[in-house]
Amino acid sequence: MLQTDLFFSYGLSAGLALAARKKLKSEPNPLVNKYFLATLLWLALGFIPQIQYLQGRFPAWESMFVASSASDYPPWFMSLYSMSIIIMGTLGFYFTFILIKKGKVSAAVAQLMGSVAIALLLATVGWDGAGYQRVLYPGTGADWAKGVAFPVQVFFTSPVFISLLWLEALLLIPYSVLFISWAREP
Numbered sequence: 001m002l003q004t005d006l007f008f009s010y011g012l013s014a015g016l017a018l019a020a021r022k023k024l025k026s027e028p029n030p031l032v033n034k035y036f037l038a039t040l041l042w043l044a045l046g047f048i049p050q051i052q053y054l055q056g057r058f059p060a061w062e063s064m065f066v067a068s069s070a071s072d073y074p075p076w077f078m079s080l081y082s083m084s085i086i087i088m089g090t091l092g093f094y095f096t097f098i099l100i101k102k103g104k105v106s107a108a109v110a111q112l113m114g115s116v117a118i119a120l121l122l123a124t125v126g127w128d129g130a131g132y133q134r135v136l137y138p139g140t141g142a143d144w145a146k147g148v149a150f151p152v153q154v155f156f157t158s159p160v161f162i163s164l165l166w167l168e169a170l171l172l173i174p175y176s177v178l179f180i181s182w183a184r185e186p
Helices: 002-019 034-057 077-101 105-124 131-135 141-146 152-157 159-184
Strands: none
Touching (some): 002 077, 002 105, 002 159, 034 077, 034 159, 077 105, 105 131, 152 159
C-alpha cells in the first residue's frame, strides 16, 4: 500500500545495510559499494515493479481506498512515487551505514525497527482507525465507497491476496538471499 511502502523501503534497505555491517565497516563511502548497488537494484527491479503492478491492477486497494480507480491518480504520480521509494531506500541504507561506522549498531537496529513499526501502524490503524479494514478489504473502490461489507475471510481468497502471495515471494526471496549471504560474510 502506498502509505506504508515508503517506510518499508526505508526499513528493508536499512536491514540490508545491517546484514552487510561487517563489510560496510571498511567501506569508505556509503553510496559507492557493492552492497548499496545491490540494494538499489533490489528496490528498482523488485520493490518498485511490485508497487506499480498493484497500483495498476488494484488502484483502490493500493491507495487504501483514497483513490477509487486508476484514473484518480495524476499521470505524474507513479513516477514521483517510484523516485520516492528509491530516495527512502537510499536514506535507510545511508543512515544505517553512518550508525554502523560510528559503532552504534543498536541505534541502527532501532531506526530500522521504527520505520517498520510505522509502516505496520499505518497498515493496522491507518489515519482514521480503519487501516486493517482497508488492508483486508477484497472489494473495489466503488464497493468501498458504497460501504459494501465483506466477511474478512473473503480477502484470503481474493485476487488481491493471491497477487500479494506471489508478488511477496518474488520480492522477499531475493531479499532473503541478499540478507543471509551478507550476514554470513566473514
